[in-house]
Amino acid sequence: MPGVTPLTVPQVIEWQMTHLEQAVVQMTQCSTILESEANSFENKVARSVDYYKGEAGEAARTRAKTDQGQIVATAGVLTQITTKTSSLVEDIKTNISAIKSGITSAEESRWDLFVQDNGTVRSRKSNAETAKDYWPAGVPAIAAKEIETNSLSSTITNALQAIERADREGAQQVASFLEQLPNSVKEAMARSLETGDPKLDAILRDYQVDNTDSGSRLWPTGAELALIRTKFPDFNPSMMTEEEIAAMNDLLISVDGPRAVWDYKNITEDAEKTAEQLYPDSQYEGQGDAFRHAYWNALMTQRFGEEWTTEMTTAHEKSGGNIAQREAMDLYNNSRGREIGLANPDASPAELQQIIQAEINNGSLVVVETKDSTGAEHAPKLANSNIDQGRTGQLPGVGLPLPGK
Numbered sequence: 001m002p003g004v005t006p007l008t009v010p011q012v013i014e015w016q017m018t019h020l021e022q023a024v025v026q027m028t029q030c031s032t033i034l035e036s037e038a039n040s041f042e043n044k045v046a047r048s049v050d051y052y053k054g055e056a057g058e059a060a061r062t063r064a065k066t067d068q069g070q071i072v073a074t075a076g077v078l079t080q081i082t083t084k085t086s087s088l089v090e091d092i093k094t095n096i097s098a099i100k101s102g103i104t105s106a107e108e109s110r111w112d113l114f115v116q117d118n119g120t121v122r123s124r125k126s127n128a129e130t131a132k133d134y135w136p137a138g139v140p141a142i143a144a145k146e147i148e149t150n151s152l153s154s155t156i157t158n159a160l161q162a163i164e165r166a167d168r169e170g171a172q173q174v175a176s177f178l179e180q181l182p183n184s185v186k187e188a189m190a191r192s193l194e195t196g197d198p199k200l201d202a203i204l205r206d207y208q209v210d211n212t213d214s215g216s217r218l219w220p221t222g223a224e225l226a227l228i229r230t231k232f233p234d235f236n237p238s239m240m241t242e243e244e245i246a247a248m249n250d251l252l253i254s255v256d257g258p259r260a261v262w263d264y265k266n267i268t269e270d271a272e273k274t275a276e277q278l279y280p281d282s283q284y285e286g287q288g289d290a291f292r293h294a295y296w297n298a299l300m301t302q303r304f305g306e307e308w309t310t311e312m313t314t315a316h317e318k319s320g321g322n323i324a325q326r327e328a329m330d331l332y333n334n335s336r337g338r339e340i341g342l343a344n345p346d347a348s349p350a351e352l353q354q355i356i357q358a359e360i361n362n363g364s365l366v367v368v369e370t371k372d373s374t375g376a377e378h379a380p381k382l383a384n385s386n387i388d389q390g391r392t393g394q395l396p397g398v399g400l401p402l403p404g405k
Contacts, residue, residue, distance in 0.1 A: 007164050008117040009103070009156065012096055017089050024086045031078035038071035070182045080177045088170040095159035095166075102156040109152075111145040119157035121149050168239055172216045175321025175398045179211035183403045193324060193381060200382040203366060204324065207331035210404030211320040214242035220261075224252060231258040235265065243315030247308065263303060264312075271296035274353060279389065285326060285368035286392030287360050290385050293330050294337035294356045294365060299349065301341030309338055323399035325368045325380050333365050360385045367392050 045064035048057060099119070106113040112124045123130070123145060130145055131138030194201045218237040220228060228235045240248065251260040271292045279288030293313075300309040313334045317327055340355055347355070359365050363384035370380050370393035380395055 006118065007160060007167065009099060009115055009119055009160060010117060012092075012160065012163050013100055013103070015092070015096060017093055020085060020089050024082050024089065027078050027082045027085075031075040031082065034075040034078070035072050038068045038075070042068035070184055073180075073182050074185055077177050077180050080180070081174055084170065084174050084177070088166050088174075091166050091170075092163050095162045098159040099156050102152050102159070106152050109148060111148060113149060113152065115152075115156060119153065119160040121153040121156065123149060169216065171397075172239070172319055175319065176211055176215065178321040178398065178401055181400070186400065186402050189324070189400050189402065193379075195381045195383070197382075200366065200384070203332050204328045204382055205402070206405055207328040207335075208324065208402045208404050209314055209317050209327065209331065211401070212241040212243055212315075212318040216241050216319055217245075219245045219248060220252075224249070227252070228258045228261055232262045235262065241315055241318045243318055244312060247312040247315055250308070251304070260304070264300070267299045267303065268296060270349070271299065274349075278353070278357065282367070282389040282392050284392075284394035285329065285370075285380075287365075287367060287385055287389050290329065290333045290360060290365040290367050291356055293333040294340065294359065295352060297334045297337030298341035298344070298352045298356065301338045302345055302347075306338050306342055309341075310334075320401070321398035322401055323380075323395050324402040325382055326395055326399075327401070328382060329366050329368055336365055362386060368395060370395075 042064045045061055048061065052060065102121075103115050106115050106121050111130070113121050114124060115121055125133070127142045127145075130142050134141035193204060195204075216239050219240045220235075220237055225235070225237060248261060248264070251264060252258065254260050256263070274295060275288045275292035276283060279286065279291055282288040283292075297309055297313055300312070304312075314331065317330055336359065337356070340352065340359070344352065344355065356365075363386035365385035366382050367385050367387065368380050369378075369383035369387060369391050371377050371391045373388075373391070375390070377393075380393075383391070
């Protein structure tokens with residue numbers, strides 16, 4: 001559970017929102033076209049009653065009405081996404097402008113101010129130097145400098161935090177809209193993702209989970225964060241679903257309390273670092289990703305037990321808008337990792353690593369293949385983990401989900 005890496009001033013002032021604005025326009029047009037075409041089609045079929053009679057005619061009209069409803073629902077999801085995205089874009093643009101204005105004010109200030117990466121404003125001159133420069137009015141000068149410094153710091157850091165919220169929480173909200181697509185649309189997508197391998201196609205269908213009903217937020221905050229930091233001052237919060245938070249709160253009130261939460265954090269970081277060391281070229285949807293999930297679950301099963309580990313790692317996939325192949329891959333490799341942890345309760349981390357590497361080499365885990373044997377790219381599909389690492393590749397952040405199981 002690595003903490004959220006904060007955004008910085010140099011990062012956000014370089015953001016260009018033009019492409020997102022163009023995407024909003026295109027999605028709006030697509031939504032309008034979908035709804036118009038669906039209504040036109042249904043109206044034409046509905047008027048067929050005079051020349052298309054009997055059970056077949058009624059079945060066709062019923063099907064047209066059903067299809068219209070599903071297409072209109074899909075258009076409605078697109079509308080929600082565009083509305084939210086447009087709002088986020090305007091919010092981020094406003095706050096970027098506030099940051100840029102604050103930077104300009106700092107640079108033009110007579111107090112020789114500058115803006116740090118985290119948004120805090122500082123003076124290049126100490127208070128003693130300011131007092132000397134403005135003697136005999138040194139004390140009022142220092143007070144004026146502090147007022148301006150604190151005011152600009154507040155403006156810039158508040159804008160940076162607002163961008164952080166819009167970027168992280170907004171992305172989760174947009175992704176959750178995809179979960180509202182009709183199941184028929186999701187199931188049709190599932191058929192297009194099939195590989196022809198019965199085992200892999202079963203994994204794709206069965207290793208899916210429903211989206212959380214409660215969204216995501218930062219955890220821990222407030223009293224929980226203060227409690228953990230009494231033992232571990234460097235602990236930082238992470239974005240989590242409400243189901244993940246419930247599982248983490250169970251750890252926090254356990255016998256080990258903050259130590260258990262700290263151990264979870266360390267296990268998560270250990271899995272990430274080890275995967276990167278062993279599989280540096282396939283960290284996303286490849287062998288490194290498969291290793292990370294299996295090793296993570298094996299270690300947690302040893303430390304916290306299978307039940308809690310299943311609850312936590314399944315909740316982790318409920319954030320919404322997860323691409324179907326990625327979700328199936330993660331849930332399946334999580335499951336295999338728990339089985340390995342249960343079968344090897346006393347194994348050392350090094351021994352678990354060897355077992356999982358052997359699983360990868362014999363194809364027992366799954367990855368997402370994006371290229372064929374010649375290196376030509378194709379649509380992403382699940383594959384056994386013993387394919388060449390060069391045939392895997394990173395998928396987009398969100399995509400069309402499948403119905404949960």
